[in-house]
Every structure is written in structure tokens, then in C-alpha cells.
Amino acid sequence: MTLLDIFPSLRSGGVLPRLDPAVWPRETHYDGDGRITVGGVALDDIADQYGTPTYVLDEDEVRNRCRAYRRRFPDAEIIYAGKALLTRAVAEWITEEGLSLDVCSAGELAVALNSWVAPERIVLHGNGKPFAELETAINCGVGRVVVDSFTEITLLSALASRPQRVLLRLTPDIDVHGHPAVRTGVTDQKFGFPVGGDAVLEAVDRIVRQPNLELTGAHCHIGSQIHDTFPYGEAVRRMIAEMARIRDESGVTLTDLDLGGGHAVAYRSGDAELNLSELADIIEDALDAACARHGFPRPAISLEPGRAIVARAGITLYRVLSIKHVENGHTYVTVDGGMSDNPRVALYGAGYEAVVANRHPTGPQMTAHIAGRHCEAGDILARDVRLPVDLRPGEVIAMPCTGAYHHSLASSYNGIGRPPIVAVRDGRCRELVRRETIEDLLSRDIGR
Ligand SMILES: Cc1ncc(COP(=O)(O)O)c(C=O)c1O
Known part of the structure; x- marks a missing residue:
């Protein structure tokens, strides 16, 4: 075992942000590439395999x-x-x-x-x-x-x-x-x-x-x-x-x-x-x-x-769709989910953390709001979170503590199907609930 295995953050020369066990599942770690793993599975791999948004459950x-x-x-x-x-x-x-x-x-x-x-x-x-x-x-x-x-x-x-x-x-x-x-x-x-x-x-x-x-x-x-x-x-x-x-x-x-x-x-x-x-x-x-x-x-x-x-067993994964720096305003990181998979912000004014999950989030940071993709100005999933300044579309954002009253309160607003639930344990993952597809949405619409 090398020093790099023991302290993976040395690879990028930066200190990895702490994943607070009060908010993340106990078995949450960074792997050697700085990716976040939960239950022994890299969140990035789950995003690749099941798409995004996805609820992960430990x-x-x-x-x-x-x-x-x-x-x-x-x-x-x-x-x-x-x-x-x-x-x-x-x-x-x-x-x-x-x-x-x-x-x-x-x-x-x-x-x-x-x-x-x-x-x-x-x-x-x-x-x-x-x-x-x-x-x-x-x-x-x-x-x-x-x-x-x-x-x-x-x-x-x-x-x-x-x-x-x-x-x-x-x-x-x-x-x-x-x-x-x-x-x-x-x-x-x-x-x-x-x-x-x-x-x-x-x-x-x-x-x-x-x-x-x-x-x-x-x-x-x-x-x-x-x-x-x-x-x-x-x-x-x-x-x-x-x-x-x-x-x-x-x-x-x-x-x-x-x-x-x-x-x-x-x-x-x-x-x-x-x-x-x-x-x-x-x-x-x-x-x-x-x-x-x-x-x-x-x-x-x-x-x-x-x-x-x-609550703490759940993490929601999103991919970044766009990043907008509003002149004299905030930076908005728009992701591919929003109030349809997490209505708690709009309902209760709930606050969340968000981090980049697919790589070392070290280096210079910016403060940004995570915006949902829904047609409402209030569809903001997290405010004033710290993210790398070089964040790019396609990167994976993870929001912890989203296991309770997320899937159960989810809707298909704007015709966006509800995310799947993927369980992780001992380095393996399995789908518990599949993604709601466009076919599912159409199957309820009887037509004329
Ligand atoms: C009757 C009853 N019991 C238990 C609960 C669970 O509450 P919590 O998830 O906040 O523990 C609720 C939530 O609305 C409830 O109405």
C-alpha cells in the first residue's frame, strides 16, 4: 500500500471536503480517484449504469x-x-x-x-x-x-x-x-x-x-x-x-x-x-x-x-446540464432533476448540501445555487453550495440525506418520470424501483 492509497487526496495536491457522517451514510468514502463511494459502490458508476436523476439507498x-x-x-x-x-x-x-x-x-x-x-x-x-x-x-x-x-x-x-x-x-x-x-x-x-x-x-x-x-x-x-x-x-x-x-x-x-x-x-x-x-x-x-x-x-x-x-441512507444523483453566471447575481448550476424528485425545498423551504461525486472536488471553488430543470423560478434544490469553479456539464452532483419524503413525495411534473431507487450494500448495487419512463406516462393517457 502506497501513501497515495492511504491519502488519495495527495494525488491532486488538495484536501478533500469532509463528508460529515451526520449527513452521509456511515459507509461513505472517497476512492483513489476522489470519487464518492457509498456502501462500497462509486456513485459515479451508479449514474453511468442507471442514468440520472437516481435515488441511491444504503x-x-x-x-x-x-x-x-x-x-x-x-x-x-x-x-x-x-x-x-x-x-x-x-x-x-x-x-x-x-x-x-x-x-x-x-x-x-x-x-x-x-x-x-x-x-x-x-x-x-x-x-x-x-x-x-x-x-x-x-x-x-x-x-x-x-x-x-x-x-x-x-x-x-x-x-x-x-x-x-x-x-x-x-x-x-x-x-x-x-x-x-x-x-x-x-x-x-x-x-x-x-x-x-x-x-x-x-x-x-x-x-x-x-x-x-x-x-x-x-x-x-x-x-x-x-x-x-x-x-x-x-x-x-x-x-x-x-x-x-x-x-x-x-x-x-x-x-x-x-x-x-x-x-x-x-x-x-x-x-x-x-x-x-x-x-x-x-x-x-x-x-x-x-x-x-x-x-x-x-x-x-x-x-x-x-x-x-x-433519510440519511438516501443520496440523490444528478448530472449538471448547464452553468450560468448571472451578471451581478448568482451562479446557477442546473441539473437534470428538481422539484419533481425533491419537492421538500418548495414545500418546506428545506436546505440541502451538494457535492461533486465523480472526481476530486479540490482546487478553487465557487458558491452556486443548484437549480432544478422545472418551469418554476422557485425550483432551486440547494442554495449557496461550494462547488469547483471548473465544474462542467455532465459531471455528477450528489445530494445527501434525501432518503425520506423524496421518492414518496415525487411527481412526474413537466412529464419528467420519477427516478429509480438503487440500493447499495457490500460493494454491490441493485435496482429496487425502476425509472418511470415516457411509456409509463403515455400508458395512463387514454387519449380521445
Ligand atoms: C401518524 C404519523 N406517524 C409517524 C410519522 C412519521 O414522521 P417522521 O417521518 O417525521 O418521523 C408521521 C408523519 O407525518 C405521521 O403522520
Whole structure:
């Protein structure tokens, strides 16, 4: 082994930018040519083989995140929120790692059932569950349904031919001050029943009067990208207080408490992420205190992380289409994807990092915006990123931390097909989802 093998950056005489493990999968490295490799595969090779844009998914990173949750919460059920990213392979990985699965549509349910997920490990969510979807879910034997309205109670009782376990979705009135689109803990919003209100007791009463419904617990989901653990402690205190009120007023002792997801990840170096050990401690302490205060038996806890399981495992690859230096303005690096494969910037104002993946990014740098190719001025994927000044069309740009709510939120806006998902592990890659082609788009258009 030569010095050049040990320090590949010596080849170009420059220092390679750090690939922060808070943002990139653990197995991310530079190879001898300065190319970025993930799971032992050069991203540049994936771009050549599968085209761009492409979502890359590091299987070991997903599995390691599942294991981290199991380690930190040995007594809790970890229910992966499939809305973050669901493919048959992902469903199988999380199942093998001992997680359950949350789905919120017949489509997600079908993906789950076409993998190895046992129906009883599936939790069905949604503030609006169409009758046909509820029917499918009940008939296939989903383990739990999270009830979100009075109408649903009526439909469920009409559908269930054997005892169906249900949880009641509550809103504990906790404002985590996130983006308005993901503030789901506050009272005046579309999800659940507000704690402390008559509607909760009415819902409990209606459920327990149905012989085929078994009310086992309460559920809440207080928001997304929450990096402070305090709101979770507060959620536990309010939910236990509400469960005690339900016991006192309705005579029903709930045994399960599902605290939802919302655990923050770092999208860029230096972003705060939720600390799982602190979360475990705060939940334990709050449970001890609240259960003692209300003389309430300790419930079984479940958590529903989505983003925190898959976000960091994903990297999106693009090719540069053009570079434009606007006089007295910014430099725009336009790539061959955009808001159709990553709507999070337009939806939430999310920020991302971006690096050149196909060679040493050393030497003089420029500051640029990464622009998508869609017909909207707001289609900017990343702002003020540092890229080599000699960047050329055709080079590969990699954006880390794009595993959650990217593929699942993608569209075919402007007739651009959705990218494939390519999994990497142990130096090999395989396609999990193929690219959406122009033939796919045309096949849905029936014509005149
Ligand atoms: C009910 C429920 N559980 C879990 C999640 C997962 O949230 P996250 O991916 O932020 O962990 C969501 C996200 O919207 C949700 O609505």
C-alpha cells in the first residue's frame, strides 16, 4: 500500500471536503480517484449504469438505524412510518430488523402485503380512510387501526367480522413551532380528537359499545423534524393525564400509548438532530412521573419514526446540464432533476448540501445555487453550495440525506418520470424501483 492509497487526496495536491457522517451514510468514502463511494459502490458508476436523476439507498444504513432504535428503546415497539419511503425491499429490511409498519393508504398496504410484513404488524393511519380502503385493511387482518373520526368508528364496526384492535388519535395541544404543514400536535387541525374535550369521551363510548372493536390505546403525533426532546416528555404527561381521565370518566383503562414519530435528522452539517438516548430518558422519566401522579398503570409504548430511519441512507444523483453566471447575481448550476424528485425545498423551504461525486472536488471553488430543470423560478434544490469553479456539464452532483419524503413525495411534473431507487450494500448495487419512463406516462393517457 502506497501513501497515495492511504491519502488519495495527495494525488491532486488538495484536501478533500469532509463528508460529515451526520449527513452521509456511515459507509461513505472517497476512492483513489476522489470519487464518492457509498456502501462500497462509486456513485459515479451508479449514474453511468442507471442514468440520472437516481435515488441511491444504503441498505446497511437503514438497518443500522433500525438497530439503533431497538437498542435505545428495548421495551418499546418501533413502528416504521412507511410514508417516508416504502418499497417492498424496505418493508422487508425493517421487518427483518424487528420493526412494525405504519401505512396510510391501500397503496402502501399493498406494498407491505407484497413483502414479508405480517398483517398483524401493520398499523393503519389517516384522517380520511375511504370505505374501500378500510374494508381491504380489515379483510387482510391489519393489527391496529388508528381511529380519527366518528364516521370511521361507524364504518369500522360495520366492516369488522372479528375483533379489530383500534387506537384513538388524540391531539395533545403541543406546538413544536415547526413548519405549519407538519404541526400535527396542536388542537385546531384536521387530525384526531383534542385532549380534554367531550369528543374524546364520546369517541371512547362509541368504540366500546361496538362488540367487534377493541380499544387498546391512544395515539399522538406532535409534528416533524423535532430536535428538542422536551415536547415528547410533555406529550407523555398530557397523554397519560388524558388516559387517566378516560379511565375515570368512561371506566376504560387503555394499555397502549403510541407517541408517533417526528424525530429530526440533520440535512446539513451542523443541523440539530434528535438524540435518541435523551429521548429514551425523557420518555421514561415522564412516564414514571405521570403514571405515579395519576395512579395509572404504565402503558406499552410505541414510536413511529419514518424520516429518522431512512433519510440519511438516501443520496440523490444528478448530472449538471448547464452553468450560468448571472451578471451581478448568482451562479446557477442546473441539473437534470428538481422539484419533481425533491419537492421538500418548495414545500418546506428545506436546505440541502451538494457535492461533486465523480472526481476530486479540490482546487478553487465557487458558491452556486443548484437549480432544478422545472418551469418554476422557485425550483432551486440547494442554495449557496461550494462547488469547483471548473465544474462542467455532465459531471455528477450528489445530494445527501434525501432518503425520506423524496421518492414518496415525487411527481412526474413537466412529464419528467420519477427516478429509480438503487440500493447499495457490500460493494454491490441493485435496482429496487425502476425509472418511470415516457411509456409509463403515455400508458395512463387514454387519449380521445
Ligand atoms: C401518524 C404519523 N406517524 C409517524 C410519522 C412519521 O414522521 P417522521 O417521518 O417525521 O418521523 C408521521 C408523519 O407525518 C405521521 O403522520
